[in-house]
Amino acid sequence: MPILEGRGVSVAFGGLSALRGVDVAIEEREVVGLLGPNGSGKSTLFNVLGGLLRPTSGEVWFRGQRITGGPPWVAGRLGIGRTFQIPRPFAGLSVLDSVLVGVTFRTRHRYRRAADRRAEAERLLGLVGLADKAGARAAALSLGEMKRLELAVALSSRPALLLLDELASGLSPKGREEVVLFYARLRERGMTIFAVEHSFGLLAQVADRMLVLDQGQIVVDGPPPAVLASPRVAAAYLGEEER
């Protein structure tokens, strides 16, 4: 059984259809990449899968439970974690507190002692390399640091599945190498990942399987080499690759 499944997901904003009957299924411990030109519906699909947006039609299932259209905390409690393409930090909180929110209120592996929760939050910050920024205000971080915080916050609720939205975009080449390492580390830990990235090259390094979304429909589904060879990808991506 897939861990996450979207069946016939369609979304229309006014008369404009952003997604048209999308079927996706992510298996446990699979790392799946999602590609597509700007405006192809990637973030919309993430919002539907993460319980933030109710689709016009279609259903979303997570581990045998229907979670279509939220509410978002249900998706969060069941084990979906996500990052946002444009970081959405708890601006007024410290970096440590931002991570403590998820650690404190998660439903799985909850620590009863405050000291344990703090240690867990510090461990997560160490994982993304923000240990020395624990006391800083989240809003004061640089973009690169904010992206790491996004990941730490997403991990703080101890999710079984991560939806990662363009973790690498806007980062320096060095930052992107680190992102590749993050993906590898998460995969080692048995995390299931569904990731949007702008760069085909980066996704090809980390993904077991890739989907290509174009004009609201999945046009290609297969392992990276097969996707690369597909003429539909070239058509959808003409001039878009490697911004």
Next chain:
Amino acid sequence: MALGFSMILGVSRSLNLAHGDLVVLGGYVGYSLWAAAGLSPVLLLPVAALALAPAALVWDWLLKRTPEPKELSSLVLTFGLSLLLQTVMRAIWRGEYRLIAESSLGASLQLGTLALNRGRVLAAVAALAVVGLLWLALTRTRWGQAVRATSIDPQAAALVGINVDGARRSTFLLALGLSGATGVLFATLHYVHPAAGVELTLMAIVLSIWAGVGHLRSVLAAGLLLGMIEALTVTGWGPGWREPVVALMLLGSLLARSGGLARGHAH
């Protein structure tokens, strides 16, 4: 009255909680001129409208400087302005109840079998005329285009060469002028007192929610409906019920329209 509120919300994304107090101020200014110089109420309308011009410039200046999120900050700011106006009016006019009791307005107008109070007829005619003129100005003039464009997307409007600041300022002048004139009309029909403003503000908000921001003809229809509900409340249950009914209508409309106006501006 709701027109002015709705225009300000449209153009500057500001909720003006002092709106009713400005109307009351217009009423007091009108009353003072009437009592001192004996001006006819018809002449008082433009005079009171002009008298609020300085206030319009102050409002424009202040609201332009409110930080994001505009709706909430402007709400807090104008809450303060409302307190300021009420205090000042209480200091000048000593919190007394004033009425422009022009005798010519009290006379009734015989229209067939209908006997109408002249003051109410004047108010109704003036309101219709204002709405008509405003509708023409907004749809048929370059100024109207500028105001409408500014209200839809100020940045885009600025890009195509529209003087956004000018459009904003003229909207404030017009909106507060309307408030001043409304105040005079109001003062010919009801007693004005410094605390009357809050209820008027709430009514203006209710009207704007019902009509949708900036739709002139629906504001008129909504105004009639609200006026009727208010009249029925007062005659049916007594004047004491007016305030709670207005508050209840505001709650109801906020909840009912939270998909439209409220949600649309919430982000």
Next chain:
Amino acid sequence: MRSGLAALLGMGVLAAVPPALGFHPYYLFLLSTAFLLAAVASAWNLLAYAGPISFGHAAFFGLGAYGAALASLGGLSPWGAIALGGLAGAAGAAGVGLLSIRLRGAYLALGTLACAELLRGLALIWSEVTGGGAGLAGIPALPVLPWLPRVLTEGRAGAYYLALALLGAALGLFALIRRSRVGLAFAALREEEERASLLGLRPLPWTLLAFALSGLVTALCGGLYAHVVRVVEPDLVFSRHYSILPLVMATFGGLHTLLGPAAAAIALYLLSELVLHPLLPALHQVGYALALIAVILYLPGGLAGLRRGGRRAHP
């Protein structure tokens, strides 16, 4: 945090002195009113800490005052009556909090304002219970506690210490919340509600809790006020002042800070009554309005909590 508590304790000791020195009862009355307003401002700030900006705290103050007055006139001991009034305020506030299901930000603020106006109007109409516009008179005075020295409880001094104790309790509650899991949930929902829900936090119960706690403290102040003044009228206890002043004071003192709102409340109130009132008897309220306007325009730091959703990092 520890230094904050120490400062609190120090001020508490300092504040305990005036009655013992035999201050004029008028000044004791002024100070106790200042403490009550400071407690209301802190309660308002507690709600703002969880996100909602209230324009309707008069509703909770009035509920507490009327609830306590009615219970007291009905034969309950004043202490029990004040507690009951507090519970009425907490329940009413939680009811108002239900508006947050559909309303956000400025529109929730308008909703709270409408609720306060609604209650004030109802208090005026429902004269069989509330006494209508004339209000309720003859509320019994607070009994002198037998186990305390008379100098601490007699006359104005009793009200003074009670107001001070209430302020201390309000600040203590807020300090406790800020350090606890509850405070973390409040702050997370305030800063980025959607993000917090994705982490498994359900917003509604926390928002209702914030409303109820804030309403409780505010209503206790209202109940105490009713027993000190011994009269309640709609225009007195449901006055818009109890909606405007806490907002002014808390924003001026610094939203979400522990001591700022209370300090600003005491300073602004005393400034208004002792300095502005003798100078401009009719205009002394202007000070509050100007303070609020200045804070919005020139002290964005003081308004950090109002700027929700305004800031986003752009790549």
